[in-house]
Amino acid sequence: MKKAILVVLLISMFLIAGLGQASAETLELLTWKGYAPKVLVEKFEKETGITVKATFTNNEEMIAKLRATRGAGFDLAQPSQDRISSVQAKFKIYQPLDYSKITTSQIIPSMLDAVKKNTQVKGESHAVPFCWGTSGLIVNKKYAPEANDYSALFDKKYEGRVSYRLKRPTLIATAFSLGDDPFAKYGDVKAYKALMDQVQDTLVQGKPLVKNYWANGDALLQSMRSGEVYVAMAWDNGGWKLHRDNPEIDFVAPKSGALGWIDTFAIPAKAKNVEAAYKWINFMLRPENAAVFTNIEKCATASDGAIKLTDAAVRDNFERTFPKKDIDNINWYPPVPAKLESIEGKTMDKVKASK
Amino acid sequence: MFTLSPDKNMQTDLSVQNVTKKFEEFTAVDSVSFDVEQGRFFSILGPSGCGKTTLLRMIAGFTEPTDGIISIRGENMAGVVPNKRPVNLIFQHLALFPMMNVAENIAFGLQRQKVGRADIQKKTETILERVGLPGFAHKKIDQLSGGQKQRVAIARCLVLEPTVLLLDEPLGALDLKLRDQMKVELKKLQAKVGTTFVYITHDQSEALVMSDYVAVMNKGRFEQVDTPQNLYSNPSTPFTAQFVGDNNAWSGRLTGLSGNMATVVTPEGNSFTINTHGKTFAPDAGVDLFLRPEAMLIQPDPSMDQLNRFEVVVKAILFDGANSRLLATPLNSEKELIIGLPQNRQFDHIRPSDRIEIGWHGDSGICFPGKEGRS
Amino acid sequence: MKNHGRWYLFFFLTPILLWLFLMILLPHMDLLIMSFRAEDDFGEMVWSFANYLNFFEEPIYWATFARTALYSILVTVLTFIIALPVSFYITHVVAPKFSGFLMLLLLLPFWVSELVRVYGWMILLRESGVINHFLVQMGILDKPVEMLYNDATMILGLVYTSMLFMVVPLISVLESLDKSLIEAAYDLGANMWTILVRIIIPHSMPGIVSGSIVVFMLTLGNYLTPNLMGGKNSLWFTEQIYNQFIASFNWNQGSAFGFLLLILSSLIIWAGLKLTGQKLSKVVK
Structure with a gap:
């Protein structure tokens, strides 16, 4: 008898749960950690009645997830602008955006145009910009006052106090530190392969100096904070977060140029709730909301006018790190052509396997 | 102290002097003394829980006495571990090694004494013949009958030529007919090899049939040590009178x-x-x-x-x-x-x-x- | 009556067969097909052994596999060496009323996810971690040292993660070990080492083999622990599969690696069984 009651209870629980899910509209968001701050999610839910379910990941896994389902399972994704066109051409995981549904007036026009151009496949664009930032160095000035370029990552002075990701930004940065321009060789697979071999040698030689190849942003920040790591390659906003607590640690734009990235909004090919996706895009790019995001994550957005609404301390980060000439010096990622990924993959495997 | 046939010509193989074993408050063995002469078949007879197994394990070295002295051929055994004592124990359930065959079981102790390979083989064959199992060397343990296992267990110990062989109710697991048969065989074997046997049992008929001397044990103490005939006809305590034979x-x-x-x-x-x-x-x-x-x-x-x-x-x-x-x-x-x-x-x-x-x-x-x- | 029996058989068998087919066989078939497809010089997908040949032609791939396999064997051996005394203690030394409690203690770490366990180790071992703090406080070390990100730490983590899978089968075989066998061997003149080698290990062989297979496979297939605790030097074969799928977008190569892992690890286990003269059917029983 007790068992029967239990079974009935369980079934009814499932039913209620199922009904609950069916009645409320949801937005399945595939994004980066920090890109869906709680305050904004709650505000959006209040405004539209749509529940946001966010899954946090990175560029590579985002592509793999959408490729596995051929663009299903998520309503909105946030890949970097350089990782869209070649992936789209090959795997067809996104759908063209209907720009008439997007309040383009609130987006910085130059950035919108650049992203539209870079994400074009067969004459149709697939993304709008959301936020941008750079990769460069986070430096503890107390221990490494002279570190001002990627070459510091391979400097014997900092043996055991260096950390970076074993991911493609590091390969690109290493190439720049060698005085080369990897972006210029994007079109020439052979030349790019030769450059990557050089990069590989540099990374293998520098391997004894590395404390570890970081995989988790929070863990890296913890290592910087505890003084275990002096020089790291990482995103600017991480450095700024640390600077707030410890003025000796700051983000440094490398001499050979910080790497500029733009993360976008793109709608997967088999998205269920496209309307909600457009609503979220317009909501997040609204200046007052974009400013909230920037204040929390220390990351600039493509929202026109949002910068005026951000905290002075956050604005100060940009001015301190990027004087006029450094802004011009930023190397913006061009779209990655196909085939480069497997060259880079092998390079990274070899670096990791070397002793 | 019980004195047995005071034949001064015979060597004392095992001497137990005022041995006591206490487990916290419980006294399992209470100041027991006895001597066993060379070549004797000595039994300790008592109901379960009387302390006879504890006594046997103290002689084998698995348990240290709380008090008293155990000596073998005049040598004090205090602090001597079981693998260094010149005694061997046949366990209640025989404890044959199932992962080895008959020959390997018998060779186990010899290998520990670093006996040469050829010698081991010769000794194994001889002892198997002696216990009536010629040609059984390569049989697996689980292929043997109860009686055959018994004999392998005895052979495994006897091949080491121990000064004293201890037996812990080894016939207990056999059925009645086989037990009666093994009693006679064990007695004959002991007479043949001449090794000193110390045998513990709760079965008075086993003790009476096989032994030269029987100690009747009750509540950690020896009630009487005597020949089987005397025990039967002249019990010195009411317990012996009642425990040995029907009364x-x-x-x-x-x-x-x-x-x-x-x-x-x-x-x-x-x-x-x-x-x-x-x-x-x-x-x-x-x-x-x-x-x-x-x-x-x-x-x-x-x-x-x-x-x-x-x-x-x-x-x-x-x-x-x-x-x-x-x-x-x-x-x-x-x-x-x-x-x-x-x-x-x-x-x-x-x-x-x-x-x-x-x-x-x-x-x-x-x-x-x-x-x-x-x- | 006979028809009834058949009906029952179908009733209970169908879900299992469906599960096997839909959840296990079908995806694997897909991966298998994928592993035999590769791009030719013109960028067209064609049938090819290239993905498998890549493994043998590119030293880094098979070297990584060899390294992973050797370390997995080492982890298995170390786990066994630690698990045997632990299991013996639980089954034969400690009072029976405590053995359940000790088993519970062994199980306890497995109530949290592997990720949490690994982060726990990292908090303990990192340069600014708990152990370093105490060693410096007690004056044993002048300044903290980095204990993470080397092979020894990675093996420590893998052994820790594998412990239970060795202890459980060992406990179940050791429980059936008659204590008097050990005493008999001791009585016949054996020392502790001989008792271990001649009595305890032969008796425990089925448990040792099944525990070793499980630990070996789990270690070989582990991804988190080598990656997080091993740091920069710890390329594990699973990571290479992950990289093929995620970083290089080469699912075909990744599937081929997956099947190679399956085949090669099965071969290693088969060789191990042959070498120790064990039979799988006996172990499974």
């Missing part, structure tokens, strides 16, 4: 004493005369009588005088071949007596409820000072 216990009160012959009156009103064998009794003291079933004669010839005679009512006939008994009660009593029933057809007429006369001789009963007899 009818009967309590009474001393009413008269002339020389060694005492007159005892039972609660049922029977008056018996019994030889005290020199034991002293206070006047009017309680007396415990022990009468063996075979000491009681059924319908004795009237010509035999000096018999204690009384009448019983037959309750049941317990037929068991040569070991048949009568179950009977004295008149006006609930007390049950077991009476030997010789199978010579002379008493075939006896039926339950019959009233018959029983007689026994005053010399064939045993008496001990007892609790106050009921009058």
